[in-house]
Structures are given as C-alpha cells and as structure tokens.
Amino acid sequence: MKENIIATKTFDFALSIVNLFIQLKKENEFIISKQILRSATSIGANVEEAIAAQSRKDFIHKMSIASKEARETKYWLRLLDKSDLTTIEINHYLIEVEHIINIITKIIKTSQESK
Numbered sequence: 755m756k757e758n759i760i761a762t763k764t765f766d767f768a769l770s771i772v773n774l775f776i777q778l779k780k781e782n783e784f785i786i787s788k789q790i791l792r793s794a795t796s797i798g799a800n801v802e803e804a805i806a807a808q809s810r811k812d813f814i815h816k817m818s819i820a821s822k823e824a825r826e827t828k829y830w831l832r833l834l835d836k837s838d839l840t841t842i843e844i845n846h847y848l849i850e851v852e853h854i855i856n857i858i859t860k861i862i863k864t865s866q867e868s869k
C-alpha cells in the first residue's frame with residue numbers, strides 16, 4: 755500500500771504538538787497550548803476523513819477544513835512564539851505547519867481543477 759504523504763505528515767505533526775503541549779504544561783502555559791493542541795490534531799483528523807470521502811465534493815470540503823485548522827494552528831503558534839509565555843523554540847513548528855498548509859492547498863486546487 756502506498757504511503758499517503760499528507761496523512762503521515764499531519765499525523766507526525768500532531769504527535770509533535772502533543773509533545774509541545776506536555777512541555778508547555780510543565781511551564782504552566784495552559785491557555786494557548788490547549789488551542790494549539792485542538793487545532794493541530796484536528797488537521798490530521800480531517801485529512802483522514804477526506805481520505806474516506808464519499809465524493810470529490812466531500813473530499814474537498816474535508817481538506818478545506820484541514821486547511822482552516824492548519825491556518826488556525828499557525829496563528830496560535832505565531833502568538834506563542836511572539837509572546838513571553840515560553841522559552842521553547844517554536845520556529846520549527848511554524849515551518850512544518852507552513853509546509854502542511856502548502857501541500858493541502860495544492861491538493862485542494864488540484865482536486866477542484868480535475869472536475
């Protein structure tokens with residue numbers, strides 16, 4: 755069975771965010787960390803739902819939700835990065851979520867064009 759790159763990438767990203775969440779809790783950061791955890795893990799969940807879509811329209815819809823969740827995650831990570839709430843290096847998470855956004859955007863555009 756061929757590996758689904760975006761499914762693997764979003765799963766690995768969610769796993770890294772779970773570990774970030776644990777680190778942030780140790781630093782007593784509970785508000786933004788929960789937002790990041792929710793939105794970041796939702797990216798992969800929506801990608802998985804898209805993979806099982808019943809139609810092209812359903813696929814595009816689920817991927818669009820994944821895109822929105824990725825963009826929300828980017829927002830929370832930027833906020834965390836620019837605040838004084840943590841000393842944890844956030845830049846590599848920002849780079850990874852940007853890659854994910856770019857891939858999902860390309861998938862959506864390609865799916866819309868191949869009607």
